[in-house]
Amino acid sequence: MNVAVDHIATDQPPDDSKARDLDYGWQSGNRVELLENGEAYFPAVFEALRAAEREILLETFILFEDKVGFELHSILIEAAKRGVKVVVSLDGFGCGELSPGFLRELAEAGVMVQMFDPAPKTFGIRTNWFRRLHRKIVVVDARVAFIGGINFSADHLADFGPEAKQDYAVQVIGPAVADLHHFALAQSGRQVRSRRGWRRRQQRPSPWTNEPGDGLVRLIYRDNIQHRDDIEEAYIHALSQARQRVVIANAYFFPGYRLLREIRNAARRGVQVQLIMQGQPDVLLAKLAARMLYDYLLKDGVVIHEYCQRPLHGKVALVDDEWSTVGSSNLDPLSLALNLEANVLIRDRAFNQQLYERLEALAHNHCQTMPEKRKPRLWLWRLTVGFLVFHVMRHFPVLASWLPAHKPRLKPFETTPHDV
Incomplete structure (x- = not known):
């Protein structure tokens, strides 16, 4: 049979x-x-x-x-x-x-x-x-x-x-x-x-x-057709409106410059910005990539925590006391420029507060906080390399579509x- x-x-x-x-x-x-x-x-x-x-x-x-x-x-x-x-x-x-x-x-x-x-x-x-x-x-x-x-x-x-x-x-x-x-x-x-x-x-x-x-x-979702940037744009819009607090917990953090700039600008406006990153990654390259961006963010007041108890796989964020997002999308080239992803955006004060309390407990009880006064180490060079890598990956779907293994087929x- x-x-x-x-x-x-x-x-x-x-x-x-x-x-x-x-x-x-x-x-x-x-x-x-x-x-x-x-x-x-x-x-x-x-x-x-x-x-x-x-x-x-x-x-x-x-x-x-x-x-x-x-x-x-x-x-x-x-x-x-x-x-x-x-x-x-x-x-x-x-x-x-x-x-x-x-x-x-x-x-x-x-x-x-x-x-x-x-x-x-x-x-x-x-x-x-x-x-x-x-x-x-x-x-x-x-x-x-x-x-x-x-x-x-x-x-x-x-x-x-x-x-x-x-x-x-x-x-x-x-x-x-x-x-x-x-x-x-x-x-x-x-x-x-x-x-x-x-x-x-x-x-x-x-x-x-x-x-x-x-x-x-x-x-919201991203594909490689008409909704390539929807998730990234949702993050950028929410960050541009932030007035009190931002908390992002993301397993693989290597976003493009526009999103990085909004995170930095929020901190410059006096918004309390916290990032929870992997300190014990299941993919070592993810930690190395994220750390390329630390100096750029720390110098403007972004607080960076590394979760060290076990691998962080979350893809969640909150802005102020109402907006939140939960989904499958990391903030890296694979999720923002290649993969098929889906998130929900949520406007609910009770949910936002619950998520905030969970992430705060995670940050304070199980994370190592990066020192604010780290000596800058070639941060401009690191940011330039990151910019080039991200945008090469962003346009990779066009190149990948030429490969026989990635020609659209349904059989x-x-x-x-x-x-x-």
Whole structure:
């Protein structure tokens, strides 16, 4: 018996003309809950998946065959067998080590598995490094959604050990779920219809809440087509409006000059600006790149903390006492110029305060603060090199599109029992 598994290898929008240029505005009346690390995220997501009645849409960069991956695997199979439509979109690089048997069991149960940019290894090395599907989105029955930086892997749990990641996601309930649903459905290549019906369905009683929220939520994303700079522009706009405080916690920090300038300018205006960076990175190059920028920022009053307890994987920020963002996008060339990413912007004072308190506790209890009076070490040279590297990477999608492995294509392939 052959089992079909769809492999998506394109960052082009789907053919449906209504989905060619997805642009989402602010939605009011949402309840947003901060989920810190796998201890909060996995139980919330798995509870929603087990309660699914009609549809599950799931996108993730990484899915491992470990205790988290196997639990997700079991839940999705059970959902598909009881008649729930399940669509799972995985990245060909991040999920490149999944066994054929693992995927085959999903497909046999009726789960529609899709792989973004799959590629066989060359001399035992994966070569599909660029333009990753880096989003982490789960939408259940168009009523509850999850978005953030947490993958489905056990290294997001504290019992993984010293390499366990520190990370964040949110659960969203309310009208903004319709936008997340519409986006996830469109990106999966499935038929996209008007969002009105989904918003009407959300008004019915939900198993997750009976109370409306006060949060304004907006979905933003980046692709390599029409929304290349949306996430970066959202950061720049928020920073330009900052008057009291800015806190950015980001795993891979190597932004372009415009964003750096807004961070510096905010500090010059007297805004309290704090950056929480990796002190114990899972990728050493990330720490070295970020430190190239420290002198430029420190000399204007930016406070820089390095989180040293375990690897920081978060992608969150807040400005003043209302604006926040949580999502999959780092502030580096891969996320801002290559990868497919998605964040939510949130205007909610209670959520902002909760996030601020969590980040403040992280900074004061588990971080090393960089000295304000560090002796400048060739900061102008470092900034120039950083500027050149970032903008080379920013234009890399055009060059990468010429490579055979990155020509847009959408094709199914099949695994057979002897592959297992």
